[in-house]
Amino acid sequence: RPSPEEALQWRDSLEKLLQNPYGLASFLTFLRSEFSEENAEFWVACEDYKKTKSPVKMAEKAKKIYEEFIQTEAPKEVNIDHFTKAVTMKNLAEPSPASFDMAQKRIFALMEKDSLPRFVRSEFYQELIK
Numbered sequence: 758r759p760s761p762e763e764a765l766q767w768r769d770s771l772e773k774l775l776q777n778p779y780g781l782a783s784f785l786t787f788l789r790s791e792f793s794e795e796n797a798e799f800w801v802a803c804e805d806y807k808k809t810k811s812p813v814k815m816a817e818k819a820k821k822i823y824e825e826f827i828q829t830e831a832p833k834e835v836n837i838d839h840f841t842k843a844v845t846m847k848n849l850a851e852p853s854p855a856s857f858d859m860a861q862k863r864i865f866a867l868m869e870k871d872s873l874p875r876f877v878r879s880e881f882y883q884e885l886i887k
Contacts, residue, residue: 764885768877771869775800787881788872795833796864796872799826803861807854819852827860837863 759779767774774780781801788794802822809815826835827845837845837860848856876882 759885761886764882767882768873771865771873774873774876783881783885784872784876787876787879790881791875793872795826795835796868798833799835799864800861800868802826803857806857809854812852815852815854819849819856822857823849835860835864836867 759777763777764780767777767780774784775797781797785794785797788797799822802818802825806815806818806822809818823831823846825831826833827837827842828834841859841863845857845860848859
């Protein structure tokens with residue numbers, strides 16, 4: 758469990774929140790309670806994807822991420838604009854560690870603007886900073 762001081766830093770830094778295993782778990786739990794966890798799950802999947810070394814594994818993961826989060830009517834479709842979706846689909850023709858960068862940046866910005874403030878106001882977070 759993080760110290761209240763550590764948890765307080767998350768108010769101003771989604772990056773610190775997502776990099777802390779406890780913070781990420783708390784954030785995901787909160788988002789699930791609101792039925793809006795797809796953005797954070799997509800972000801986590803992208804981080805995992807970027808660490809993939811094998812081109813075969815990378816192609817498999819890219820396809821899975823696309824089918825789960827990007828394609829229209831995907832089970833956990835994330836809210837990205839048509840341009841970002843088009844760029845991402847084009848990138849997937851030859852998967853690289855950067856294939857999802859644009860989409861991941863858009864989703865990070867959305868979480869920073871929308872999900873993080875809601876999380877900070879939530880009881881989940883309030884308990885952490887006591």
